[in-house]
Amino acid sequence: QYLQESELSQETRDMISTLPREKGWVANHLHQYQGFWHSSRQMQGVLACQKHFQAQDSDILLVTTPKSGTTWLKAILFSLVKRGEHYHPDPQHHPLLTKNPHVLVPFLELNLYLEKPVPDLMTSYAPPRLFSTHLPLVSLPESVKDSACKVVYLCRNPKDTFVSLWHFTNRLRPEGRGTNPLEEALEKFCRGVSLYGPFWDHVLGYWNESLKRPERVFFIKYEEMKERPGFHLRRLAEFLGCPFFPEEEAQGVVDNILRLCSFETLSNLDVNKNGKLSSGEEHSAFFRRGEAGEWRNLLTAKMAEQLDRITEEKLQGSGLKF
Ligand code: A3P
Numbered sequence: 001q002y003l004q005e006s007e008l009s010q011e012t013r014d015m016i017s018t019l020p021r022e023k024g025w026v027a028n029h030l031h032q033y034q035g036f037w038h039s040s041r042q043m044q045g046v047l048a049c050q051k052h053f054q055a056q057d058s059d060i061l062l063v064t065t066p067k068s069g070t071t072w073l074k075a076i077l078f079s080l081v082k083r084g085e086h087y088h089p090d091p092q093h094h095p096l097l098t099k100n101p102h103v104l105v106p107f108l109e110l111n112l113y114l115e116k117p118v119p120d121l122m123t124s125y126a127p128p129r130l131f132s133t134h135l136p137l138v139s140l141p142e143s144v145k146d147s148a149c150k151v152v153y154l155c156r157n158p159k160d161t162f163v164s165l166w167h168f169t170n171r172l173r174p175e176g177r178g179t180n181p182l183e184e185a186l187e188k189f190c191r192g193v194s195l196y197g198p199f200w201d202h203v204l205g206y207w208n209e210s211l212k213r214p215e216r217v218f219f220i221k222y223e224e225m226k227e228r229p230g231f232h233l234r235r236l237a238e239f240l241g242c243p244f245f246p247e248e249e250a251q252g253v254v255d256n257i258l259r260l261c262s263f264e265t266l267s268n269l270d271v272n273k274n275g276k277l278s279s280g281e282e283h284s285a286f287f288r289r290g291e292a293g294e295w296r297n298l299l300t301a302k303m304a305e306q307l308d309r310i311t312e313e314k315l316q317g318s319g320l321k322f
Pocket of ligand 1: 064066069261266
């Protein structure tokens with residue numbers, strides 16, 4: 001599942017050899033590139049998409065911090081933006097019923113530019129093209145910054161993000177290696193040494209950008225989406241220039257999308273119970289509990305306080321709260 005360092009391109013290996021490295025949570029090493037931590041395998045996709053991805057003005061890019069509900073928002077965005085094609089006449093054949101959301105909305109650096117250094121995205125994806133990435137703002141391909149494409153940014157309370165990440169990385173560990181020591185993982189997360197970490201810098205980059213360019217960056221938290229899904233789905237539709245028509249409202253299209261994309265529906269589909277991504281992760285690993293506030297079942301009061309303290313310090317003065 002993970003490319004060995006010897007399987008990486010020479011260019012990636014040369015670049016990696018110049019970067020600070022730390023022992024990772026699952027993969028052998030994490031490398032610090034442009035201020036954020038990446039696995040070796042990821043680095044190959046990051047460099048390729050930075051070099052080759054050409055954003056179109058009509059593109060929609062979903063950017064998320066890992067474990068913030070990416071799978072959910074991929075499903076929502078796909079069913080929202082492509083609803084003309086797929087809702088009528090036969091919802092029984094909606095692509096989400098037979099394909100995992102990560103297949104329908106691929107990651108730039110983890111799928112498209114990892115599988116092929118220069119994938120053909122012009123003929124395979126009809127506009128508006130929907131892609132996703134975990135890249136921090138500073139590392140986005142230049143063409144994204146230069147185009148008018150829209151960015152939807154999703155993040156999640158750091159305590160739940162950490163807990164979800166911890167569970168996820170346990171699933172990725174080779175059999176027999178047991179779970180990741182929790183204290184050690186927390187210590188790394190707090191120092192920013194986690195996939196696409198530091199978490200707080202990632203969030204702040206997009207938060208500030210969403211304040212500067214609200215017409216380009218839509219910022220949303222998992223908890224907000226959980227609490228008022230219909231409200232935020234309508235806001236998202238407005239932001240993306242595809243608001244719901246009164247006839248659609250009357251037909252209950254908003255609720256249909258939310259039902260189709262719910263944890264309940266998606267996690268019980270055959271494709272998501274049994275399938276695997278081409279990168280090796282089982283689809284079911286992306287559906288665990290799907291609740292806000294789940295950290296209470298794992299973190300001690302001291303651990304929660306530690307995360308709260310860092311969050312307060314890092315976000316001070318930004319106007320952003322979790
Ligand atoms: P938990 O581990 O807390 O359950 P990502 O998609 O970014 O990898 O995030 C995974 C998290 O989103 C997991 O959180 C997962 O259960 C949750 N999730 C997946 N699908 C969801 C859905 N349809 N609605 C709400 N949460 C969902």
